[in-house]
Amino acid sequence: MMRNPPPPPHLVIVGGGLAGLATAATLVDRGLRITLLESRPRLGGRASSFTDPVTGELVDNCQHVSMVCCTNLDDFCRRVGIAGLFRREPTITFLGPDGRTSTLRAGFGPAPFHLGGSFLRAKYLGWGDKMRVAYGLARLALDRDAGGGDRRDESFADWLWRHGQNVRTIHLFWATVLVSALNERLDQMDVGLARQVFVDGFLMNREGFQMEVPSAPLGELYGARLETWLRDRGVDVRLTTGVRSIDADEDGSTVRGVTLRNGETIDADMVVAAVPFDRVGGLLDPAIRGRVPAIEGLGRLESSPITGVHLWFDRPVCPLDHAVAPGRFLQWVFNHTALQGRSPKGGGQYLQVVISASYDLAWMSKEMIRDAVLADLAEMWPAAEDANLVRWWVVTEHGATFAPRPGVAALRPPQRTPVDGLFLAGDWTDTGWPATMEGAVRSGYLAAQGILEDLDRPARLLRPDLTPDRLAGRLLTPQADSGGLRFAPDFEEVSPEPAGG
Numbered sequence: 001m002m003r004n005p006p007p008p009p010h011l012v013i014v015g016g017g018l019a020g021l022a023t024a025a026t027l028v029d030r031g032l033r034i035t036l037l038e039s040r041p042r043l044g045g046r047a048s049s050f051t052d053p054v055t056g057e058l059v060d061n062c063q064h065v066s067m068v069c070c071t072n073l074d075d076f077c078r079r080v081g082i083a084g085l086f087r088r089e090p091t092i093t094f095l096g097p098d099g100r101t102s103t104l105r106a107g108f109g110p111a112p113f114h115l116g117g118s119f120l121r122a123k124y125l126g127w128g129d130k131m132r133v134a135y136g137l138a139r140l141a142l143d144r145d146a147g148g149g150d151r152r153d154e155s156f157a158d159w160l161w162r163h164g165q166n167v168r169t170i171h172l173f174w175a176t177v178l179v180s181a182l183n184e185r186l187d188q189m190d191v192g193l194a195r196q197v198f199v200d201g202f203l204m205n206r207e208g209f210q211m212e213v214p215s216a217p218l219g220e221l222y223g224a225r226l227e228t229w230l231r232d233r234g235v236d237v238r239l240t241t242g243v244r245s246i247d248a249d250e251d252g253s254t255v256r257g258v259t260l261r262n263g264e265t266i267d268a269d270m271v272v273a274a275v276p277f278d279r280v281g282g283l284l285d286p287a288i289r290g291r292v293p294a295i296e297g298l299g300r301l302e303s304s305p306i307t308g309v310h311l312w313f314d315r316p317v318c319p320l321d322h323a324v325a326p327g328r329f330l331q332w333v334f335n336h337t338a339l340q341g342r343s344p345k346g347g348g349q350y351l352q353v354v355i356s357a358s359y360d361l362a363w364m365s366k367e368m369i370r371d372a373v374l375a376d377l378a379e380m381w382p383a384a385e386d387a388n389l390v391r392w393w394v395v396t397e398h399g400a401t402f403a404p405r406p407g408v409a410a411l412r413p414p415q416r417t418p419v420d421g422l423f424l425a426g427d428w429t430d431t432g433w434p435a436t437m438e439g440a441v442r443s444g445y446l447a448a449q450g451i452l453e454d455l456d457r458p459a460r461l462l463r464p465d466l467t468p469d470r471l472a473g474r475l476l477t478p479q480a481d482s483g484g485l486r487f488a489p490d491f492e493e494v495s496p497e498p499a500g501g
């Protein structure tokens with residue numbers, strides 16, 4: 001008599017942010033039944049949009065950008081067919097406190113010296129400042145153990161003082177780059193992560209620093225399009241479906257499934273908890289928690305806020321596509337009329353302003369934040385003074401990212417847990433990356449790799465870092481002595497898909 005084949009293993013993913021989406025996207029078509037449960041009415045998590053109740057248009061919770069060095073996010077976007085919906089910016093434009101513009105672009109010379117020409121021409125730093133910064137950069141880049149050893153608790157601000165930096169260079173150079181990259185103040189920032197931003201982002205590869213800016217709202221990219229893509233491939237995507245608990249057998253050694261907030265239970269062979277770090281402990285039943293000691297460490301992780309300000313003007317104000325504003329209240333301006341072709345009804349301009357690590361704004365009302373931003377814009381571009389503000393939003397995400405405080409690496413758990421069938425994913429898990437979309441996707445890929453290993457179908461899903469340019473690789477990587485590169489190319493190839501999927 002013919003026997004029915006065993007049913008495919010059932011994977012439940014809790015959380016439809018980029019970590020959960022990346023897990024699902026890499027595991028479709030691999031013989032699993034996949035259910036994705038998201039408590040909100042949309043996918044995308046922290047990288048998403050809300051609908052403006054007046055105009056009905058999608059407004060991002062905040063501008064999200066990535067860099068070319070974000071190889072796994074790029075892989076994810078190609079995999080799900082949205083890679084064509086980003087615009088690469090080969091040049092970063094700075095508008096100094098005195099109103100003069102400087103640009104950062106790769107010039108002659110190999111990495112790590114490719115940005116040297118732009119740096120030397122930067123108008124918002126004097127020659128003395130540049131020499132000082134160059135010295136600090138060299139020390140940071142060549143100290144591969146920065147932030148390690150017995151200085152694990154040192155903040156990056158203290159590291160900078162120890163390496164000859166002064167208030168001007170810290171304020172105008174180091175803070176300008178790092179506060180937005182890591183969403184943290186320098187006096188609370190981990191040295192190792194600060195080094196990683198400069199080395200992997202700016203020094204290793206000629207293109208690594210270039211920005212990828214979405215040309216569509218986040219709600220379309222990681223919301224509507226992902227939902228369709230996953231559903232078309234058989235994933236059961238359930239929105240507005242909050243999970244109350246992740247359940248295990250009596251001794252907590254093997255995962256059994258989940259219980260929803262409405263009391264429904266769903267059996268599963270494997271569960272990925274892809275929720276924010278401050279939610280995961282509350283989801284695990286006590287028997288599981290006792291077996292995953294790393295969960296206790298999450299209680300010591302802290303959050304860092306980001307404020308996004310959306311401004312619709314009745315006329316053009318900003319002549320650039322984007323601008324970094326060293327030494328100002330606002331940090332970045334993105335011109336969404338230029339980047340996404342979006343403007344108020346009847347013409348004008350739509351700007352998104354970003355203020356990272358916005359702890360100091362906690363006492364300010366939304367109107368005060370708006371007015372401080374408008375005052376900066378009027379100093380940067382006089383047209384802003386005459387323009388009428390048609391509409392505005394100030395959105396502060398208090399738990400935008402985990403705070404990259406000194407020694408934070410020790411608090412980040414791996415994706416595999418000691419409980420059979422239970423995996424963790426999220427930008428806060430141990431990926432070596434700060435809280436970014438790249439970190440979230442990496443965590444999802446690592447969780448998916450663990451699942452495939454358990455099913456005896458191992459595959460390398462995690463993409464390697466950007467290949468260091470030859471000289472940068474020799475100078476800056478741990479294998480510098482042997483001149484070797486860091487990764488063997490033993491990952492699965494993903495063929496590019498056309499945009500729009």
Ligand SMILES: Cc1cc2nc3c(=O)[nH]c(=O)nc-3n(C[C@H](O)[C@H](O)[C@H](O)COP(=O)(O)OP(=O)(O)OC[C@H]3O[C@@H](n4cnc5c(N)ncnc54)[C@H](O)[C@@H]3O)c2cc1C
Pocket residue numbers: 014015016017018019020037038039040043044045046047061062063064065066241242243244274275276279283306307308397399400401425426427428435436437438439440
């Ligand atoms: C304002 C802001 C600006 C940012 N800017 C950038 C940037 O420019 N570049 C960059 O790379 N990164 C940026 N980030 C960080 C980036 O958004 C995050 O690192 C990334 O999106 C995290 O993805 P995640 O999947 O780990 O978590 P999340 O996106 O938080 O996803 C977790 C999901 O789990 C769901 N959930 C929670 N509890 C439950 C439950 N009980 N049941 C079911 N579902 C549940 C949540 O609703 C959420 O959708 C920014 C973040 C913010 C907030």
